[in-house]
Amino acid sequence: MTLSPLSRRVLAGLTFGVLALIYVPLLVVVANSVNPSQSMTWPPDGVTLEWWRRAADSAGAREALVTSLQVAAVATALSLVLGTLLALALQRYSFFGKNAVNLLVILPIALPGVVTGIALNNGFKGILGVDLALWTIVVAHATFCIVTVFNNVQARLRRMGTSLEEASADLGAGVLTTFRLVTLPQLRSALLAGGMLAFALSFDEIIVTTFTAGQGATTLPIWILNNMFRPNQAPVVNVVAVVLIIFSIIPVWLAQRLSSDVEGVR
Amino acid sequence: MSATSSSPSDIRPGRTTDPALRGPVARPGSRLLHRMVWLRLSLLLSAPLAWMLLVYVVALAALLITSLWSVDSLTSEIDRTWTFDNFRTLLDNEVYRTVTFRTLGVALAVTVIDVAIALPIAFYMAKIASPRVRRMLVVAVLTPLWASYLVKVFSWRVVLSEGGLADWTGLGSPGYGLTAVIITQAYIWLPYVILPIFASLERVPDSLLEAAGDLGAPSGMVMRSIVFPLLVPGIVAGAIFSFSLTMGDYITVNIVGGANQMLGNLVYINAGAANNLPLAAAIAMIPIVVMLVLLTAIRRTGALDNL
Numbered sequence: 001m002t003l004s005p006l007s008r009r010v011l012a013g014l015t016f017g018v019l020a021l022i023y024v025p026l027l028v029v030v031a032n033s034v035n036p037s038q039s040m041t042w043p044p045d046g047v048t049l050e051w052w053r054r055a056a057d058s059a060g061a062r063e064a065l066v067t068s069l070q071v072a073a074v075a076t077a078l079s080l081v082l083g084t085l086l087a088l089a090l091q092r093y094s095f096f097g098k099n100a101v102n103l104l105v106i107l108p109i110a111l112p113g114v115v116t117g118i119a120l121n122n123g124f125k126g127i128l129g130v131d132l133a134l135w136t137i138v139v140a141h142a143t144f145c146i147v148t149v150f151n152n153v154q155a156r157l158r159r160m161g162t163s164l165e166e167a168s169a170d171l172g173a174g175v176l177t178t179f180r181l182v183t184l185p186q187l188r189s190a191l192l193a194g195g196m197l198a199f200a201l202s203f204d205e206i207i208v209t210t211f212t213a214g215q216g217a218t219t220l221p222i223w224i225l226n227n228m229f230r231p232n233q234a235p236v237v238n239v240v241a242v243v244l245i246i247f248s249i250i251p252v253w254l255a256q257r258l259s260s261d262v263e264g265v266r
Numbered sequence: 267m268s269a270t271s272s273s274p275s276d277i278r279p280g281r282t283t284d285p286a287l288r289g290p291v292a293r294p295g296s297r298l299l300h301r302m303v304w305l306r307l308s309l310l311l312s313a314p315l316a317w318m319l320l321v322y323v324v325a326l327a328a329l330l331i332t333s334l335w336s337v338d339s340l341t342s343e344i345d346r347t348w349t350f351d352n353f354r355t356l357l358d359n360e361v362y363r364t365v366t367f368r369t370l371g372v373a374l375a376v377t378v379i380d381v382a383i384a385l386p387i388a389f390y391m392a393k394i395a396s397p398r399v400r401r402m403l404v405v406a407v408l409t410p411l412w413a414s415y416l417v418k419v420f421s422w423r424v425v426l427s428e429g430g431l432a433d434w435t436g437l438g439s440p441g442y443g444l445t446a447v448i449i450t451q452a453y454i455w456l457p458y459v460i461l462p463i464f465a466s467l468e469r470v471p472d473s474l475l476e477a478a479g480d481l482g483a484p485s486g487m488v489m490r491s492i493v494f495p496l497l498v499p500g501i502v503a504g505a506i507f508s509f510s511l512t513m514g515d516y517i518t519v520n521i522v523g524g525a526n527q528m529l530g531n532l533v534y535i536n537a538g539a540a541n542n543l544p545l546a547a548a549i550a551m552i553p554i555v556v557m558l559v560l561l562t563a564i565r566r567t568g569a570l571d572n573l
Contacts, residue, residue: 003485008394015390018383019406022456025421026413028431032424041429082314089310093303101311104318112514112553114530115329118537118546122332123325126344126543143321146314174296175306204414206517207530211537224416228423228521238424241417248412256405 026245033242038235055239064223071134071219072202075141079198080191082142083149088183090150091157108144116144117211124212132214140212141205145198152194153187160186196251220244333547342541352548362532366552369529372448373512379452380459380508381501388460388500389493392467393475404464407457415454419521422450426522442524450522451512458511459504466500467493502564509560513553529553 003011028042033051035044055061086105090098108116120140124130164186168178206221213222224240227233299306333352338345356362391403410418425431425439426446432439440446470493478488516530529552536546 003394007485011386011390011394015387015395015403018387018456019403022406022410022453024431025418025425025453026410028425029417029421039429040424040427042431042434082317085310086314089307089314093307093310095307101315101318104323108322110510111557112510112530114514114516114533115550115554116514118533118550119325119329120321121537122329122543122547123321126332127324127328139321143317146318169300174293175299176296200412204416206416207515210517210534221414221416224420225517225520228420237420241414241420244414244417248409248414251412252405252409255408 029238029241030245033235033239035235038231040234040238051235051239055236055243058236060218060223060227061220061236061240064218064220067134067218068203068220071137071141072199074138075145075202076195076199078138078142079145079149080195083146083194083198084153084187084191086146087150087153087157091154092162105147105150109147113207114211116140117208120208121211132212132217134214134217136212136214137209137217137219140208141202144205144208145201148197148201149191149194152190152197156187156190193255196254200248200251329547329550332544333551335544337542337544344544352545353551355545356548356552362549365527365529365532368444368526369513369553370556372444372451372528373509375448376451376455376512377459377505377508379448380456381463381505383452383456384459384463384504385497385501388463388467391460391464392470393472407460407464411457416517418454419450419518422446422453423522442522444523444526446522446524447519447526447528450518451515452508454518455508455511458507462503462507463497463500466497466503470496506560506564510553510557513556 031044032040034047034049035041036046036048036050037044086101089095090102117140120136120143121132124132124136130136160183164182165178168182169175173181204221206225209219209221210225213219218226220240224237227237299309332344334348334350336345336347336349336351337343387407391400391407395403423442426442426449427439428441430439440449474492475488478492479485483491514530516528516534519526519528519531529549533546533549536542536549
């Protein structure tokens with residue numbers, strides 16, 4: 001299109017400006033992890049490793065991290081199985097109510113977080129009459145993680161087509177053998193991408209988690225939330241935040257390496 | 267063709283290409299699976315469908331029913347007689363109306379700001395930047411999606427704090443309040459708005475824009491009458507994301523919102539400390555109804571068809 005050089009330059013400036021601004025708050029957090037001032041006044045007037053030492057010694061943060069990893073691992077495993085089954089059913093067969101099932105998978109993530117949270121909270125406490133615990137978080141997380149695995153696997157199945165599977169069946173392989181030796185290997189990177197997303201989603205979730213966490217079930221986001229407002233703990237929270245920022249580079253790096261294999265992010 | 271099919275190797279059992287006549291290669295269970303499509307389908311569907319129905323659909327239905335119950339004020343047990351009292355409370359009590367409008371206002375402001383920022387960025391990424399720069403920009407937009415939500419809210423709490431970066435730059439911090447909530451939420455959901463708009467812009471062929479230019483349309487007119495109509499589905503998708511995500515969020519307002527409350531806070535307090543699950547359920551119906559109304563209205567315009 002014939003845009004004047006000026007408007008091109010304005011658009012470029014705006015784009016790079018906003019994208020740079022997106023990273024400013026994160027960089028401030030990184031810088032503040034060595035800021036000697038406990039109330040994190042800007043600019044820092046020195047460098048200290050005190051907060052990093054305190055964070056390394058913080059048993060609460062460590063336990064919360066382990067809890068979060070456990071929850072995310074189990075929720076991811078569940079959603080990998082359920083999401084793959086669902087994607088196979090919806091992509092390879094047509095049946096009555098297919099659209100409804102499709103909608104149902106998206107619903108937990110499409111509805112506002114508080115709705116999913118209170119629905120599950122009420123379901124556990126009011127209807128089933130069970131006490132909230134750690135497993136109730138896992139159930140909640142698996143429910144909204146299914147969609148990420150489902151999306152990735154379904155996209156891959158659509159692109160794969162059925163000819164290889166048909167060839168395998170024609171050569172005499174049974175249904176399960178075909179799945180194990182032909183379908184599954186082709187799904188590998190889609191499962192990796194979907195699983196990675198599910199893990200990240202669960203590891204980071206806070207809204208539904210606050211509604212489904214029992215007493216003493218402290219995931220890392222809950223720990224951060226509880227400690228953020230304590231003046232003497234805030235710098236430690238800041239260090240944990242930096243660690244999480246560093247962690248979040250891993251999936252980006254992995255996705256780049258798999259780039260030709262990975263179908264978008266959501 | 268006939269020569270190969272009559273070769274002796276094809277007559278042997280186990281080598282025939284017709285699955286129904288297959289010999290000892292596939293085990294009986296597998297043969298049954300192969301023939302019974304419905305059996306395969308129900309084996310695939312039963313586990314995930316049972317999970318979604320038992321965990322989620324039942325929970326949503328129960329939420330609706332619970333909103334029609336009440337809590338005995340003396341024993342604080344749930345009284346399971348049907349009543350519209352909760353909804354009457356929502357209508358009559360000033361607090362709920364104020365908080366509802368505040369929540370909708372914040373969600374609307376965040377959506378408008380995000381769409382306004384996302385449009386030029388998505389346009390630059392899809393139509394002006396070179397392929398190499400475009401790939402770089404997509405990564406730059408995607409990367410913050412992986413950063414923890416709480417870390418992002420926390421970072422704004424730090425930036426907007428007294429004596430923080432915002433004060434230092436001389437712009438001045440608005441302090442913790444609704445403005446801070448809007449800034450933070452717009453920041454967090456921006457990538458979710460850029461991506462669908464970028465995706466729908468990428469599908470607009472460049473030749474279409476060149477043709478319009480060749481026919482003498484000034485670039486403002488090309489934008490208005492060609493680019494924008496083709497972008498509507500992407501904008502709608504992004505707007506729904508940011509609106510729904512903001513409406514369902516109550517953590518940000520806790521962290522940077524000062525004493526303000528959103529609908530989610532009222533739901534949380536009633537489900538927990540106030541021990542009034544039925545009222546919490548009734549409050550949760552507000553965002554559900556808003557989303558339903560919004561989606562139906564948008565569906566009427568046809569913008570959802572090509573999502």
